[in-house]
Amino acid sequence: MPGWYFDKQELKHTPSGAAGLDYKTEMRYRKEGARFIIDTGMKMDLGYNTTATGVVYYHRFYMFHSFQQFPRFVTACCCLFLAGKVEETPKKCKDIIKIAKALLADNKFATFGSDPKEEVMTLERVLLQTIKFDLQVEHPYLYLLRYAKCLKGDKAKLQKMVQMAWTFVNDSLCTTLSLQWQPEIIAVALMYLAGKLSKFEVVDWVGRNPAHLRWWDMFVEDVTMDLLEDICHQVLDLYSQPEVKSSSESPPPGASRPAAASPSNQSTSRQSNGATTSTTASSASTASSTSEKTQISPETVPPPVNTRIPPPSDVPYPYQTFTHAPPPISYGTPVSFAPPVNTPPPLLGPSPIPSLLSAPPPNAFPPFVNQPPPFTPVVPPPNASFFGNGLPQGHTRHRPPFFPP
Amino acid sequence: MAQSSSNGQDKSSNTYEALNKIGRGAYGTVYKARDKQTGQEVALKKVCIPLSEDGIPMNTLREIALLKQLNAYDHPNIVKLLDICHGQQIGKDLMMFLVFEHVEQDLAMYIEKHTKGFKTTEIRNLSKQIVHGVDFLHSNRIVHRDLKPQNLLVTSDGHIKLADFGLAKTYDFEMKLTSVVVTLWYRSPEILLGLPYSTAVDIWSIGCIIVELFTRKPLFCGKSENEQLNEILRVLGKPPKDEWPAKNAPIKWSSFDINEKVDIKSIAPSMCENVLSLVMNMLTFDPNKRITALEALNHEYFLEEPINT
Structure with missing residues (x-):
């Protein structure tokens, strides 16, 4: 999807940088956040796809917001939480937080504040808006x-x-x-x-x-x-x-x-x-x-x-x-x-x-x-009726779209 | 989290200035609005998302993801989704705005305007674009479910763009509050009978619309589900008894007292053989026997030389 790629110069001029964070530290924060998402995802048996999607959200988020303003582990939890829903492997927010609490040192978990769940849930909307609702990510x-x-x-x-x-x-x-x-x-x-x-x-x-x-x-x-x-x-x-x-x-x-x-x-x-x-x-x-x-x-x-x-x-x-x-x-x-x-x-x-x-x-x-790789088909949600209940016979299911992107 | 409120809330009212209600599509409120920065006119579709304990429901997110993904293909016959933003949270509901490109004219107006009718080549051109758009949705497993001239936008250079699909109608705000009269005229028998349905419902609607392009008036105009079904069967005749969904249909086959049918050709005399054949394949009672969008694109009607029409 266009619009989500940056050159090296742009990567060095992020909101965090503008707010005074040096580049090396930012890279470390990115790494730690990504790592944390991966670890949490693994602990929760989330697929590599979900985890990777969460990590991509995380990186994109910090192209628009600073680490100073948004504590990285809260963001990381939120990214994984959202990715779980998007990839149809949803996990409860409170369960993600439970794992986070177990994985993180106390001082880091303290950034979640007094109501960690609320903190993560509130961030969901900011995250969605920041990543411009571009939820489907390819890896x-x-x-x-x-x-x-x-x-x-x-x-x-x-x-x-x-x-x-x-x-x-x-x-x-x-x-x-x-x-x-x-x-x-x-x-x-x-x-x-x-x-x-x-x-x-x-x-x-x-x-x-x-x-x-x-x-x-x-x-x-x-x-x-x-x-x-x-x-x-x-x-x-x-x-x-x-x-x-x-x-x-x-x-x-x-x-x-x-x-x-x-x-x-x-x-x-x-x-x-x-x-x-x-x-x-x-x-x-x-x-x-x-x-x-x-x-x-x-x-x-x-x-x-x-x-x-x-x-x-x-x-x-x-x-x-x-x-x-x-x-x-x-x-x-x-x-x-x-x-x-x-x-x-x-x-x-x-x-x-x-x-x-x-x-x-x-x-x-x-x-x-759990294999096979969970590239999940779109399952018609029970009451969201704009998805069809199926395709007519003879309709090629996976025909490539009309115009390739 | 103080900082989130500035980012997370009501981007819509900061960015867009609502001009007037278009109300296009009986389900939801659609506003014409202006992007305050660029001055561009847009169509704002307001949807209301019931929040669950775990935030925005998974199904909604999946649908938004799909809409965004479709949008990336930039299909010529699909209305462009420019932006999504959320507005206020009211109780357990989150307002969300889907921002689409604004097209001034829809097919209903376009038909209205052409008092002398269309050239056959133009009808074919329009029909083909509709089928193209629908085929695109279907190959992405989206059923429009409410195709009608009001949902088919016609750009100033005569291109068709499908609008008002996506985000299940149940999320629509207005529907809860008002009992809008929804047009039944383009509804397929399986919908009218309350049966499970799929992509074939859109094909039925296209069939109705193509005939309307010839006659400039709707093919079946019922005021209730029953009346609509009656209209359909009056013209097309009763399907063989074994095609009638025996178990699930709330209405019995025998309750329709219809013996002969009306020839579509007599309704629209200017239809050529090819288009008649296509339309009849689209207006097939049994959804499983109805032509698919892909098959329709390969129908003789769309392949013939322009000169023959």
Whole structure:
């Protein structure tokens, strides 16, 4: 949707900045808020879609209001609350607050005031108006899976690449990428990054034509290597920030971008319950594409890298963890290029599960979603009668809209 | 939260200056208004949203999300949604304003104006645009439910734009207060019979409207549900008994004493074979047998060379 993308200059001149907050702190607040939404969403078994939608609302909100005026965790709760309703996975406001109370330190929870529920509910209208009622938000996940289906090559490797890219998409929520680039472009960039790290080189793809130099030329236009690198760096920068508050015993070696560590390290770095470290991430930061770049300020609190607890062993694949396991890709299904509005993703065909997954994926976490991915169809609400009760026979349900956007 | 009130409340009255009630659409109040900043004229549709314990209800949010999403497609035959803002909260109800582009003229006025009738090519052009708009709504799983000439806007350059869909009518404020007489003339049999309905109801309405473009008067003009049904059956004849919804219909098939039917062709003599065939496919009693918007777009009538009309 146009109007929701900002250039780097604009991102540096936000209401918070105008009110005196320095850029680094603002980025930290954004990260913490995003992280908090993700954590709360996970605790409540909300799908990755709902969580991601909440995070996007959050980032957009602070393009129009300052952190000084609107305490970030209240906003974060409100964003998740609204996203829950929009994505048809509603959670009660009071339940969200309960989780918030458990997750936040007392001084932070104090920003909710004496009547936390009222505080969040009051904010709902401000939030709606601020995000201009643009409630439907698309995320890179959908595109990631769609694109992956077109790539030819070793399936196990491909699956691994997709998983890694999925992680990067999760982590990208903690950056302002969703305010800069369309989900299609982010998906391409992070697949490119994951491809490099997992040494999955795309040599051929379905639908290739001579005009396509790279596989992504088929899906996005005018994406330069510089742009891709820039996007990758923004995600990788998350991992290179020093861990400060975490009591974690193993600070990420990635603080200064270590040179070694292949992606395969990830599988060996699973932490036992509850340990929150960023091993995955730090190994990721060894991207060959990563050159020396941004210096990270020492005062910056480390990014909440989405590494968590391994999945319970009794959860059958395909489980979907927030961080590591994308839904299985099915091959051989025709790919639909027109983004359908509110339609379930076309990927639940017979899904060959690559042998890679006989063991749970590296650093995988508790099932974040009940699969399949909850791209929920629009269900006619019982008494909101402008939705039809169904479509007439023979009507193509998911026909692409008349005019593509 | 003091700061929220300045942001959260009544943006509408700060931004828009209401000019007069248009009252278009029997359900809700629609005002013509002016954007104070740009001077642009807009149509403000006032809706009333009952707040639940958890704020704005999920269904309302879903519908707004969908409206906004549809709007992003910028379909030529759909009225443009410019803005949404909320007004005051009155008790447990939140006033909300949907701000649409304002189009001065609707199809009812347009028909009125053309005292000499339309050229057949123009009728086809208008019809096709209506079907296009409806097909767009249907492919996004929206049923308009109240298509009629008053809801079809005609721009100054002769384009049709569908208006007054979305946000379930039950949220409409005015409906609670006044007992507006809703026109039944474009209602399909299944609605009149109180049966479940879907996208096919809109097709029925289009059928009625196309005939009206030829005759310049409404095809079926009943004053009550019963009378409307009678009118329909008088012209189209009674459907075969097995097409009558046996179980659910409140009215029995046998209660209509109709034997012969009127040929639509005799009502609108200037209709060519193709348009007659399309209209008859739209005015099919059984909603499951009615033509769909997509099929209609591929109907011979819309494919034939202009010269043949």
